Amino acid sequence: MNAQTTYAGPWRVGVDIGGTKIEAALVSPAGEIVASERVPARPGNEAVLDDVTALVRSVAGHLGDPKSSIAAVGVGTPGQVDSATGHIAHVVNLGIEELELGALAGERLGVPVHVENDVNAAAVGAARALCGNDTSGTIVCLNFGTGLAAGVVTEGRVVHGFSGAAGEIGHVPVDPNRFPCPCGQRGCLETVCSGASVARLWPRTIDGRPPMPDLIDRARAGEFAAQRVLAMVMHAIADALQMIGQAYDPRLIVLGGGMAKTGDPFVQVIREELHEREADCPFLAGLKLGERLRLAPVDINLGALGAALCA
Incomplete structure (x- = not known):
């Protein structure tokens, strides 16, 4: 069952599998996280x-009413x-080549298990967190992680x-720098504006700071090398935003x-790049892409919430 245009429903558990941790969240019929647990x-x-399966059973134990039960995971x-x-395949960070995750987990738990791409799940969670039950229109979650990908949710449903x-979109080969990509192409967007690529392009951070805030601060301070790299990154991000927007x-x-x-600061430098493009293009200015940008909430596990709502 896919995410519907209302989030009212039975109790569900959502699980967010990451490269370093797995987190499960108990989600109420109102679509709110009421308990969560994680393990490495x-x-x-x-x-x-x-x-x-252990996390699902554990977090389901937080249900106070013994008559309540989990309808889906x-x-x-x-x-x-x-x-x-x-079915999942090629989860490189966890050494999984192929796994019938939905079927096998469902057999162990005795409830239906729906498996979704992590970026798609996060997009559903972001739509719920930012818009509540109003699922009208399209929400896109642009994920700047190890790679670059977008989760698209239209009228409450994931677009597959x-x-x-x-x-x-991370593997659209339009970047003029033409860096090689592990996918076999050159010039993929994620070779310039993913988290991994920014760490590669800007390895000279001070005191172990994350690359992006360090890059922005030092570019603002007038450091030429930082300005050059930031311009590359922002050009690729703006390309990605135009693709999504149009x-x-x-x-x-x-x-x-x-x-x-x-x-x-991340949103501000993106808007500055968009404003530069808009100055010469009335069409782009009319789209007002900068006004549509929102930061993903950091106090909610959007992946676990969205996974539950997709179940």
Whole structure:
């Protein structure tokens, strides 16, 4: 069952699988997280299955009413995900080549388990957190993590596309720097504006600061090398935003992932890049993309919330 246009419903558990941790959240019929637990992620098929099922059982134990029960479980995970079958593949950080996660976890738990791509799950969670039960229009969550991808939610439902590749804008090869990408192409957007690429382009941070806030601060201070790298990164981000804005015309564009934790300074430099482009293009100015930007809430596990709402 997909996320619906209302979030009222039975109790659910959402699970967010990451490269370093797995977190489960108990989600009420009103669509609110009421309890959560996490464990360090362990590699391997059996370890992931064991951890997911143990966390679901544990967090479900927070239900105060013994008559209440979990109706469904949603799992958000990186890698290639077939949301129709629950099959996942190529979860590199956890050493998973292939795993029938939905079916096997469902057998162990005795409830339906829906598996969703982690960025898609986060997009559903972001839509709920920022818009409540108003699911009108399209919300896009642009995730600046190890890679770059977009989760697209229209009228409360995830847009998967024909093969499940909707939103994979990180591998659109339009960046003029033409850096090689692990996917086999050159010039993919994520070779310049993902978290991993910014760390590669700007490894000279001071006192172990994260690359993005350090890069912005030092560019603002007039450091030429920082200004050069920031210009590259912002050019690619603005390209990504134009693709999203012109392809989906979303109500909101939510900025998520590690880079977005830089906060308001991150949004400000993006808006400055967009304003420069708008100065010469009335069409782009009319879209007002900068006004649609929102930071993903950092006090909610959007992946776990969204996974539950997709279940």
